[in-house]
Amino acid sequence: MVKARLVLVYLVLISFAIVFIFPVYWAIVSSLKESGEIFTNPWGLPSKPLLDNYVDAWILGGFSRAYLNSGVLTISTVVAIVILSSMVAYPLSRFNFRGRDKLFYFLVSGYMIPPVVVLIPLYFMLKSMNLIDSLFGIFLAYVGLNLPIPIFIMRSYMSSIPREIDESAYIDGASPWYIFWKIILPLSRPAVAAVAIWTGLITWQDFLYALTILLSPENFTVPRALLNFYGVYGNMWAYIAAGFIFAILPMEIFYLVFQRHFVRGLTAGAIKG
Amino acid sequence: MKSKSSSFFIQVILPFITPALAFYLLFRLIPAFNAFYISFFSWDGIGPMKFVGLRNWLELTVDEVFWKAFRNNIFLIIASVGIEIPVGLLLAYLLMIEPSIKGKTFFRTAYFNPMMFIPAAIALLWKLIYFPVGGPLNNLLSYLGLPAIDWLGDPSINVWSVIFVVVWQWTGWYFVLSLAGMSSIPTEVIESAIIDGASKFRLLRSIIIPLMKSNLFLQITLAATGSLMYFDLFWIMVEGGGPGHSAEVLATWLYKQTFMWSKVGYSCAMAAFLTIVTFLVGFYWIRQVAKAS
Numbered sequence: 001m002v003k004a005r006l007v008l009v010y011l012v013l014i015s016f017a018i019v020f021i022f023p024v025y026w027a028i029v030s031s032l033k034e035s036g037e038i039f040t041n042p043w044g045l046p047s048k049p050l051l052d053n054y055v056d057a058w059i060l061g062g063f064s065r066a067y068l069n070s071g072v073l074t075i076s077t078v079v080a081i082v083i084l085s086s087m088v089a090y091p092l093s094r095f096n097f098r099g100r101d102k103l104f105y106f107l108v109s110g111y112m113i114p115p116v117v118v119l120i121p122l123y124f125m126l127k128s129m130n131l132i133d134s135l136f137g138i139f140l141a142y143v144g145l146n147l148p149i150p151i152f153i154m155r156s157y158m159s160s161i162p163r164e165i166d167e168s169a170y171i172d173g174a175s176p177w178y179i180f181w182k183i184i185l186p187l188s189r190p191a192v193a194a195v196a197i198w199t200g201l202i203t204w205q206d207f208l209y210a211l212t213i214l215l216s217p218e219n220f221t222v223p224r225a226l227l228n229f230y231g232v233y234g235n236m237w238a239y240i241a242a243g244f245i246f247a248i249l250p251m252e253i254f255y256l257v258f259q260r261h262f263v264r265g266l267t268a269g270a271i272k273g
Numbered sequence: 274m275k276s277k278s279s280s281f282f283i284q285v286i287l288p289f290i291t292p293a294l295a296f297y298l299l300f301r302l303i304p305a306f307n308a309f310y311i312s313f314f315s316w317d318g319i320g321p322m323k324f325v326g327l328r329n330w331l332e333l334t335v336d337e338v339f340w341k342a343f344r345n346n347i348f349l350i351i352a353s354v355g356i357e358i359p360v361g362l363l364l365a366y367l368l369m370i371e372p373s374i375k376g377k378t379f380f381r382t383a384y385f386n387p388m389m390f391i392p393a394a395i396a397l398l399w400k401l402i403y404f405p406v407g408g409p410l411n412n413l414l415s416y417l418g419l420p421a422i423d424w425l426g427d428p429s430i431n432v433w434s435v436i437f438v439v440v441w442q443w444t445g446w447y448f449v450l451s452l453a454g455m456s457s458i459p460t461e462v463i464e465s466a467i468i469d470g471a472s473k474f475r476l477l478r479s480i481i482i483p484l485m486k487s488n489l490f491l492q493i494t495l496a497a498t499g500s501l502m503y504f505d506l507f508w509i510m511v512e513g514g515g516p517g518h519s520a521e522v523l524a525t526w527l528y529k530q531t532f533m534w535s536k537v538g539y540s541c542a543m544a545a546f547l548t549i550v551t552f553l554v555g556f557y558w559i560r561q562v563a564k565a566s
Contacts, residue, residue, distance in 0.1 A: 006371065006373065006374075009367050009371050009374065010374070012363075012364075012367060013364070013367060013368070013374070013380050016360070016364060016383075016384065017379070017380055017383040017384070019441070020383050020384055020386060020387055020441070020444075020445065021383055021386070023398060023399065023402060023441075024386075026398075026402065026409060027398055030401075039407045042407075042408075042409040042412045042413075043409060043412075043413070084292050084293040084296060085293060087289045087290075087292060087293060088289060088290050088292075088293035088294065090289050091285070091286045091289045091290060092290075095285075095286055097282055097286055101563070103290070103294075104563070105559070105563050107293070107294070107297055108559070108562055108563070109552075109559045109562075110297060110301050110302055110305075111555075111558075112498060112548075112551050112552050112555040112558070112559060113301065113302075113305045113548055113551070113552075114501065114502035114524070114544075114547055114548060114551055115502060115504075116502060116504055116524040116527065116528060116544070116547075117304075117305055117308055117544040117545075117547055117548050118300075118301055118304045118305055118308075119304075120304075120308060120527070120531050120537065120540060120541060120544055121303075121304035121305075121307035121308050121311065121541070122300060122304040123531075123532075124318060124537075125304060125307075140296075140299075140300055141300055143296050143300065144296040144297055144299055144300020144301045145300060145301055147293055147296060147297050147301070148297075148301075151293065152562055176285045176289075180289070201389070204391065205390075205391045205392060205393075207391070207392060207393040207504075207505045207508075207509075208504050208505065208508075208524075211508075212532065222391065223391045223392075223393035223394065224393075226391075226393055226394055226397060227393055227397070227509065230397050230400075237401055240397055240398075240401060241398070241401070243394075243397075244394045244397065244398045247390075247391045247393070247394035248389065248390045248391065248394055251389045251390070251391075252386075252389055252390075255386070255389045256382070259382060262385075262389075263381075263385060263449050263452075266388075266446075266449070267449055267450060267453045270450060270491065270495060
C-alpha cells in the first residue's frame with residue numbers, strides 16, 4: 001500500500017520532469033545533427049554528432065557581438081540598480097521622516113504598470129533625446145523600469161538589521177554615508193545577491209524593449225539577435241537549435257552553480273516569508 | 274534614528290532618495306501618466322497632437338480585435354491560475370510530504386529550469402517543435418497514426434498552443450513559491466496532523482492550503498497581472514496574431530497600433546485601460562507588499 005503510493009508519487013514527479021526537460025533534450029540532439037537527419041530521425045540521438053552547426057550559428061547569428069552587448073547591458077543595469085535601490089532603501093528602512101511609508105508604497109506599486117504601457121510614451125521620449133538604437137538609451141529604460149522589486153527586496157532586508165548597530169556608529173560620530181557604505185551595505189549582502197539575480201535575469205531575458213529600442217545588428221542583444229537569425233536562417237533547424245543553446249547557456253551555468261541563491265533571490269522579490 | 278529638522282532631511286535623506294526616485298519617475302511613472310494623457314489625443318507619433326476627447330476610449334468599445342485580445346488574456350489568466358499554480362502546489366507538496374523520495378534536488382532543478390530560459394529563445398524552439406510539416410510533435414502524431422495538427426496556424430487552437438508553452442515555462446515559478454510558502458509552516462503542525470491520522474489529501478486540503486492562504490493569494494495576483502502584461506511568446510510564435518487575430522493579446526495589439534500603424538493616441542487609450550485593469554487585479558499584491566514593510 002505504502003509502496004504503491006510511493007510508485008505513484010515517483011511517476012508524477014518523473015513525468016513532469018520529462019515534460020520540462022524534453023524540449024531541451026530535443027534542442028541539444030537537433031543541434032548536433034545534419035539538417036536532413038532532424039526530419040528522418042526527429043527524437044533520437046544523432047547518428048554522427050557534429051559541432052559544425054555551433055560554429056556556423058555563432059558566426060552567422062552574430063553571437064559574439066550579441067553576447068558582448070547583452071553582457072555589458074546586464075552587468076551595468078545590475079550595478080546601477082543595486083546602487084540606486086540600496087541607497088533609497090537605506091533611509092526608507094532606518095530614518096523616520098514624514099511620508100516615508102507613502103514614498104515606499106509609491107515606489108513599489110509602479111511594478112503593476114505593464115512594461116508595454118511604459119514603453120510607448122518612453123519610446124517617443126527616447127526618440128526626442130536621440131536615444132533610440134542606443135545601448136545607453138535602453139540601459140536608462142531598464143534601470144527605471146526595474147527599480148520597484150529591488151527597492152522592495154532591499155528595504156525588507158535592511159529593516160531586519162538591528163538598529164543598534166548603526167546607532168552606536170552614529171553616536172561615535174560616523175556620517176550617514178559612512179554608515180551606509182561601510183556598515184549597512186556590507187551587512188545587506190544577501191539582499192544585494194537577490195537584487196543582482198532578479199535584475200540580471202530580467203535584463204538578460206528582455207525581448208520587448210530590445211525589439212523596440214535596438215534597431216541595428218551591432219546593437220542587438222542575445223534575444224534580439226536570435227530572432228533576427230531565425231528570420232534569415234529559420235529553415236536551418238540545426239542552426240536555430242544551436243542558437244537556442246547559445247541563448248540559454250550563460251544563465252543555465254549560473255543557475256546550476258548558484259542554484260539555491262537563484263531560487264531564494266527570485267522568490268524574495270515576490271513573497272516575503 | 275529620528276530626523277530632527279528639515280535640514281537633516283535635505284542634507285541626509287534627500288541625496289539617498291533622489292537618484293532612484295528620478296529614474297523611477299522619468300523612465301517608469303511619467304511615461305505611464307503620459308499614456309493616459311495621450312489617450313485623449315489623435316497622434317501619429319510625429320506630427321502635432323489633436324485633442325479628440327473621449328473618441329479613442331469610445332473606439333475601444335467597438336474594436337472587436339481589442340475584445341478578442343482581452344479574451345485571450347483572460348484565457349491566459351485562467352490557464353496560469355488554473356494550471357500553473359495547482360500543478361506547482363502539487364509538485365511542492367509531493368516533494369515535501371514524502372521524505373523518502375530520492376533525487377529531490379534533481380526534481381527541484383528540473384521544474385524551475387525553464388524560468389532561466391530567454392522567452393524569445395523558447396518561442397523559437399517551440400515554433401520548430403510545433404512545425405506543421407516535419408515538426409517533431411506532428412511526427413510523433415503520425416507515428417501514433419493520428420492526423421497532423423497545425424498547432425500555430427489553426428485559429429481554433431493556436432492561442433492554446435502558445436498558452437501551453439507559457440505554462441511550460443512558468444509552472445516552475447509557482448512551484449518554488451509554493452515550496453517557500455510550505456517551508457514556513459511549522460513542522461509540528463504537519464507532524465501532529467499525521468499522528469492524528471489525517472490522510473495526505475486531507476492534510477493538503479484542511480491544513481496546508483488554509484495555512485498558505487496569503488501565499489496562494491499572492492501567487493494568484495502575480496499570475497493574473499503577469500498574464501495581463503504578457504507579450505513575448507505571442508509576438509514571436511504567431512506572427513500577426515494569427516488568422517483573424519485568433520491569438521492576439523492586449524500587449525501585441527497595442528504594440529501594433531503604435532509601431533506599425535502609428536495610431537499612438539488609440540494605443541494609449543488601450544494602454545491606459547490595461548493599466549487600470551492591472552492595478553485593480555494587482556491591488557492585493559500592493560497591499561501585502563506595503564504590509565510586509
